[in-house]
Amino acid sequence: MQEALRFQPAGAEPVGQADIVVKARHLRRVAEGAARGLSLTIRGLRKAFGDNEVLRGIDLHIPAGQFVAIVGRSGCGKSTLLRLVAGLDAPTAGSIAFGEEPRAQDIRVMFQEPRLLPWARVLSNVEVGLGRERASADAQARAERALVEVGLGDKRGQWPSVLSGGQKQRVALARALVSQPRVLAFDEPLGALDALTRISMQQLLERVWRDQGFTAILVTHDVAEAVALADRVLVIEDGRIAEDVTIDLPRPRRRGSAELAALEGEILKHLLEGSEDTFDL
Amino acid sequence: MSLIDSLPRVGAPKLPKVDGLIPWIVPLAIVLIWQLACVTGFVPSRVLPAPTDVALAGWKLLLSGELVRNIWVSFWRASIGFVIGGGIGFAFGLANGLSQLSAKLTDTTLQMVRNIPHLALIPLVILWFGIDESAKLFLVALGVFFPIYLNTLHGIRTVDPQLIEMGRIYGMTDGELFRRVIFPGALPSIFVGLRFALGIMWLTLIVAETIAASSGLGYMAMQAREFMLIDVVVLSILIYALLGKLADSASRALERLTLSWHPAFQKK
Numbered sequence A: 001m002q003e004a005l006r007f008q009p010a011g012a013e014p015v016g017q018a019d020i021v022v023k024a025r026h027l028r029r030v031a032e033g034a035a036r037g038l039s040l041t042i043r044g045l046r047k048a049f050g051d052n053e054v055l056r057g058i059d060l061h062i063p064a065g066q067f068v069a070i071v072g073r074s075g076c077g078k079s080t081l082l083r084l085v086a087g088l089d090a091p092t093a094g095s096i097a098f099g100e101e102p103r104a105q106d107i108r109v110m111f112q113e114p115r116l117l118p119w120a121r122v123l124s125n126v127e128v129g130l131g132r133e134r135a136s137a138d139a140q141a142r143a144e145r146a147l148v149e150v151g152l153g154d155k156r157g158q159w160p161s162v163l164s165g166g167q168k169q170r171v172a173l174a175r176a177l178v179s180q181p182r183v184l185a186f187d188e189p190l191g192a193l194d195a196l197t198r199i200s201m202q203q204l205l206e207r208v209w210r211d212q213g214f215t216a217i218l219v220t221h222d223v224a225e226a227v228a229l230a231d232r233v234l235v236i237e238d239g240r241i242a243e244d245v246t247i248d249l250p251r252p253r254r255r256g257s258a259e260l261a262a263l264e265g266e267i268l269k270h271l272l273e274g275s276e277d278t279f280d281l
Numbered sequence B: 001m002s003l004i005d006s007l008p009r010v011g012a013p014k015l016p017k018v019d020g021l022i023p024w025i026v027p028l029a030i031v032l033i034w035q036l037a038c039v040t041g042f043v044p045s046r047v048l049p050a051p052t053d054v055a056l057a058g059w060k061l062l063l064s065g066e067l068v069r070n071i072w073v074s075f076w077r078a079s080i081g082f083v084i085g086g087g088i089g090f091a092f093g094l095a096n097g098l099s100q101l102s103a104k105l106t107d108t109t110l111q112m113v114r115n116i117p118h119l120a121l122i123p124l125v126i127l128w129f130g131i132d133e134s135a136k137l138f139l140v141a142l143g144v145f146f147p148i149y150l151n152t153l154h155g156i157r158t159v160d161p162q163l164i165e166m167g168r169i170y171g172m173t174d175g176e177l178f179r180r181v182i183f184p185g186a187l188p189s190i191f192v193g194l195r196f197a198l199g200i201m202w203l204t205l206i207v208a209e210t211i212a213a214s215s216g217l218g219y220m221a222m223q224a225r226e227f228m229l230i231d232v233v234v235l236s237i238l239i240y241a242l243l244g245k246l247a248d249s250a251s252r253a254l255e256r257l258t259l260s261w262h263p264a265f266q267k268k
Helices: A001-007 A019-037 A079-083 A122-128 A131-135 A139-149 A165-177 A195-212 A223-229 A260-274 B001-008 B016-039 B051-064 B066-098 B100-114 B118-129 B133-157 B161-169 B174-211 B217-226 B229-258
Strands: A040-048 A052-062 A067-072 A093-098 A107-111 A183-187 A215-219 A232-237 A240-246
Touching: A040 A079, A040 B174, A052 A079, A052 A240, A067 A079, A067 A223, A067 A260, A079 A183, A079 A215, A107 A165, A122 A165, A131 A139, A139 A165, A165 A195, A195 A215, A195 A223, A215 A223, A223 A232, A223 A260, A232 A260, A240 A260, B016 B051, B051 B066, B051 B229, B066 B100, B066 B133, B066 B174, B066 B217, B066 B229, B100 B133, B118 B133, B118 B174, B133 B174, B161 B174, B174 B217, B174 B229, B217 B229
Parallel strands: A067 A215, A067 A232, A107 A183, A183 A215
Antiparallel strands: A040 A052, A040 A093, A232 A240
């Protein structure tokens, strides 16, 4: 915000509060947006659990700040890919390289379960996300800012057990955001939410991604969600990338528009063709 | 408890003062019926003295200082034995819950020892320690060791692995992971062990004092039996009940204090 004010020319017209915020966001994005995200290059990535080869050679480049969705049938290896990117598992073969050497707090994961500490208040749960910087003087202020960002500023003193499923997931998002990660990996984070909560969460994800400019990798089984949010949708089949679809639609995208529906249909058709027993989709 | 509390309340809200008295209605009624049965001669005083007689005996012992001294001695033994046994049990529970090697090394042995009723060791303990303080402390410590050990171990083993993974992802060191994730996660289970252990603590102490002691509540009861002072015997038994209740209330209070995050302990 200060930045925005500083950039105002002396004779500028007075602007409203909302305007300043929008401009500040825009400037922040321009100023650091491109630098914030990390690009990602994956070469010949394989992962096997015993005899079961889950990933059979993935080659992929994700430019900095891109929003990539990964879809595929259950067991196709999409979550495994995400865990490898996030460094939770080690690959059997191949490599994952980031544009710059990332620090631990540059890569964050959000899971399907919120994984909040039930014995810590909401604010302390968010502070967990600061990692090694937890002890710094502004830790609490940063956690509060992240909570406000996800619209839960008034819940800071609550126990997680009194929050709804959607609110818990928003706290988990705040925890993932508080260290200002440069890559954020989502493992079906909205899978357990009801339809309406899902839609508002999708809008929230899109907003924070646009604000903060991190590279987003979203694993989902919901193709509509993938085409609504992502710049690019990867279809994974039998441990390989079967399709790489660019979604070149302007944002914010209107839910249920003909273009989105057409893209969704196309990807679904591909997924259905790729399987012999289509009924378990 | 929580299930009933969560049911919708029908009718007028209860007065909080009355609410706190409800648990005491039954004990009071029992004392009242007991008094009536004695006064009317339905129960001869040689079988069971009236509550008033028991209270009188208590008053006399209180004046002579004997009662306070005996309660203090028993309380001291119970606490020291509890701290020693509980401390060792907690340490083993932590070690075996956190380290595979430690569990492999000691768990089988401990499980074997656990299956020996510790009161069966009384003859051996008397041979070893005589009727000294250490005999009582040893038995109490042995008795409280196992509930604390088993429940600490169980608590640590059942901490949600997803939370542990989360802690690691967010860069917690081993110490932080223990302090912020594992220990709080194991705490409800540790409290279950604590409450079991408190019960066993009194039981063991009273038995040990009844068999071999020269002071303490159990000794007071045994002496009274020798002299046919049945009111003092009944008094001792009532004091056990009160001390047991006191220990339980203390652990509950501690539970409420430390587990306030738990849905079962949240005020509705």
